Amino acid sequence: MTATENPPSIEKLSIDAVRVLTMDAVQRANQGHPGAPMGLAPVAYTLFTRLLKHNPRNPSWIDRDRFILSAGHASMLLYATLYLSGYPITLDDLERFRELGAPTAGHPEHWEVPGIEATTGPLGQGLSMAVGLAVAERWLAERFNTPEHTVVDHHTWVIASDGDIQEGVTSEASSLAGRLGLGKLIVFYDDNKIQLASPTALVFSEDVSARYEAYGWQVLEVGASSDPHKDLDPDEIESAARAALAEADRPTLIRVHSHIGFGSPHKQDSTKAHGSALGEDEVRLTKEVYGWDPDKHFFVPPAVLEHWGETVERGAAAEDDWEDRFRAFSAADADAAAELRRIVTGEGLPAGWVEELPRFSPDDPAIATRAASGKVIQWAAARVPELVGGSADLASSNNTDIDDGGDLLPGQYGGRNLHFGVREHAMGAIVNGLTLHGLRAFGGTFLTFSDYMRGAVRLGALMKLPAVWVWTHDSIGLGSDGPTHQPVEHLAALRAMPNLTVVRPADANETALAWRFALAHDDRPTALILSRQNLPILDPEQIPSDAIDRGAYVLSDPADGVDPELILIGTGSEVSLCVEAAATLTAEGVKVRVVSAPCLDTFAEADPAYREAVLPRRVRARVAVEAAVQLGWDRWFGPDGAFVGMHSFGASGSAEDVYRHFGITAERVAAVGRDAIAASADA
Template identity: 45%
Template sequence: MSSFQASEVDEKCVNTIRTLAADVVAKANSGHPGAPMGMAPVAHILWTQIMKSSPSNSKWYNRDRFVLSNGHACALQYVMLHLMGYKVKMDDLKAFRQLNSITPGHPEVGMTDGIEVTTGPLGQGFANAVGLAMAQAHMGATFNKDGFNVFDNHTFMFTGDGCLQEGVAAEAASLAGHLQLGNLIAVYDDNKITIDGDTACSFTEDVEMRFKSYGWQVLHVENGNDDYAGIAAAIEEAKKNTNQPTIINLKTIIGFGSKLQGTGGVHGAPLKKDDIAELKKRWGFNPDETFVVPSEVKDAYAKAADKGAKYESEWNKMFASYKEKYPAEAAEVERRMEGRLPEGWEKALPTYTPEDAAVGSRKLSETVLTKLWDVLPELFGGSADLTGSNLTRSKAAVDFQPPSTGLGNYAGRYVRFGVREHGMTAICNGLAAYGGIIPFGATFLNFVSYAAGAVRLSSLSHFRVLNIATHDSIGLGEDGPTHQPVETVAWLRTLPNMQVHRPADGNETSASYMVALKSQHTPSTLCFSRQNLPQLANSSVEKAVKGAYVLEEVENADVTLISSGSEVYLINDAAKKLKEQGIKARVVSAPCLEIFDAQPNEYRLSVLPSGMPILAVEAYACGTWLSYAHEFFGLKGYGMSGPADQVYNHFELTPEGIAKRAQKVVNFYKKRGCEVYSPLISALDEVNDQ
């Protein structure tokens, strides 16, 4: 049994949370009041009795992390942040879900003080929490010394029936159990209600047995509505287990206190005015007043905040001593947590000449990762059971594994994610959110689509996550259409704040990693070929870091050919064939269109000038190419199973086939006889304002 015994003030605090949640949602006339009202007791106990957090410094390195995986319940989190003294004012609660407020409809990292990760799509936060817990285990194993626990925080996560039905949560939970993450504690809001109503209609599995099979410790609190001592005891017991993650099955009544409690009617709609009045009367509040925080509640949370500040102060004193005894390690902690890269790391990037052998760009990627492994100790990641195909593991790497398995240790940096693409990427988001780590996850490009929800949140959250995607085209050959991506890059390129790199040779591969690693607030997808690619004449790291550049310049050209990745050498050879026919072709390589878009207009127009048609060539569907080219030659359907060269021949993606299309383009635009403007120039583009 817990030493915690609830007082009348604790009761008042819990009911304040409930009434504030009801007021917040009612004023917005939009939101989810039910879960916040049901989870008010556990939230109060967690923030005031358990969590080590410092509201005056929400970025304290060793703070306990909190994730609201059931992000629709964010009124609860905003209320708690306000009561604890984070930078969430009462006016912010009143502006819930309103334009330009810091209290949006789901938690957004970087927008609201105290929010660790962006949640909303169910299950993502669960996987993020696993990433946060992995990060602590790794940073602790790397930097802690006897008497100096620099990183020993816990990750607490609230989750619900919806999250646990999502596959991404299942993937992450399975891995967390294998990894024995004793620093991860989940509270399952078992209220048996989703949007469709009672979970009896769709979700009747034994959740506790499921998590036991994953290797989790499972605890149970039958009365989550007012058994405060039982809630506190369960969390305290969870903290004692250092060898297993814990899930606490907390039985609650959704919308506790409402006339509609326990029903779907209180899940995603504001309470009626009379309902709010009645519940306020029940808990001793004036029904005519809104957004009320009694003085004794303010005092209770001020004491909790002071306790958090004391935790941070004690840690700061410890870290000052750590600096004196271990100055190099302390400097490394600060560098990594601030997101700064070590001086001179770029010198490790390899460069190439045309005399170097032709190899697949996945092999070039392996060379880069191997070179960077020792100079960038913050690189941390692995593959979704494709290590031997993605080529992501340096020979010097140690696996991130529980020491008890004999397979590695927590100081290891290579992760065996298993066949869990979605969970892998969502976990990487949590790793990035923790700080001190640059996470990467690898799979075939086609299976990045499995992880689409998490990839999108990397971009939205501005996390530096590297998605390493090999086997990036029909060039992977015999595995056929199921494995050959034709549309994947197109949707990736449309994601705001996502860099899509598709390098054509070794220099461009080094450049892609350089840009991706320097982009502290942008994720990247790096697309690599299985088939061998030649080292191109006139390529260089310096040129490629601009996103696109002229590989072969020709005066008075008739056409510009532009491509990326494994098709660049094909357009280069096509230009030679066109020359034999008396057609002058410029050649442009575009390893990253997003980086190219960020270049000055003058440079962009020098690469893709007016005066001639531009033909884009790529072994994909057209996608976004018509923003850069007048015409496109690629795929109009799915790929084919067969040896790579035969598949390219089938689609006429050969120098001869490209030259034939280029000749048609030249003839077509000459016949039109009108001036040809660069596609970069448009009525709605700033380029036109020069």
């Protein structure tokens, strides 16, 4: 293979700079994915220098276009492009690719370098989050734009790989994007016909273009030549992108027929270019193909830096133009302008939003925490205008609808109720995208189906996004739907996830505090684990206002302030069982403390002195009660304690019968409590 231009144009030099930096960085690290960046360098160049509305001097500009590298394994494409475009990333950062502490991680990490809009790598997540970003843009535009003032008007761009397109989450999200007519979502699909272990033809033969057209997308193609020496043409890429920009009512998929590892004499168009360094010899040969000095590493000609640097001036001019429009908008409606800025920049919730938290009386009828959550959502929605959300076709069961919030529909994007359909995984990713854009978003389904969306939940936790997950039907208490729908291992699995705060409230009042906690914390997602069955309402005077922040608290103690000899610890629906068992034991003369532990995550983070006050080590007789598996509880009930819960899958039957069948009753808790006292006495 020989160089295609001699001497090369400034555009070709600028494109090849991305390739050379990629090869050098991956080779120095001796690991990474050079092939996709080498094939897609013309796309990145065209996008960042001709199409993307962005300002490298101010990467957080409100009305910037958002770019998501869904093919996160091709991270050097993004790092090299950000460096050349003038973002705050250095050549030294590129040289430290994949090193501990470097901002150039193996896969892009949210805002580790300004310009990285989302953490990507698990394939399908980036494109699916981009759907959420595109929905948020349309929501903000409908809420804030006026006939006289357009202050929200940007696009969401994505580069996706064949692996992204194969993932199921992408199918879910793309289907919904087509249904919603998200015309400002544009995806470059890198159809290079090679994946990590094989050619795509070995596993993938569907007509992707026809599939996306069936979803309701516009589908375009570039670079269809089979000539292995023919590079992608920036003019052709731009032409397709301009056609995408002109399409207002459909998202666009631009199918890019690229050559993975373009220019590599021995590894282009093969799996050898996908997931490992090319090798020193191959890097030298490839640089020679490009017409670059093979003995220079991490070198960019000054003319290339100057050419790419023109992006900065264009971006600054675009932002200046927007600032003029925003000032006019602010002069016309200062409150709306301030609110838009507050939402998108994450400056916090409106002043006074926490006032008049709903309180429920013990004299009221018992109420399921899912129903209580629905009532609290109305309170929150009235105070937090950017609160939006929905359910995976379970809104009436999850109680997630915002009354009078309106539905978000094609061409009617100002609604606050999103209908995700039976698409749990896409819902998780889309909620992440909405949250990345500044909205406070929630998504709901049954707790057992949190498994379907775990990949998105994990990524949101990794990015510390303040999404709220409303997971109802939280135990065997959902009854006759049976073990397929009765989550038993889910609480343990979710509590094992870093940065995810899992809250299982015992009643309506703890549910109100849980929602307040979730909205007050903008540095982590919160999972609300809610019951299907009705639960007695606790006396709000017995529940401290910081119950969720501290994680556990003493709900009741022996009379006259004497020390307890037994502690019963419960969460969610089992707290009422602990209260009932305590009454039985107290009548027998046993000194019992009942602890409600709505959030073991925050209790583990609480001050040790507070934890000791709630669970004093001198009281060795403890019983933990939760209609789930025991995993994770040993820390709290101690060596002489015991656990009342699940040790198998559930069963179909009424909630009352199923609880009795598995021995999760007040009578059993009392009996196990007596045994724990005896065991501690013998210790």
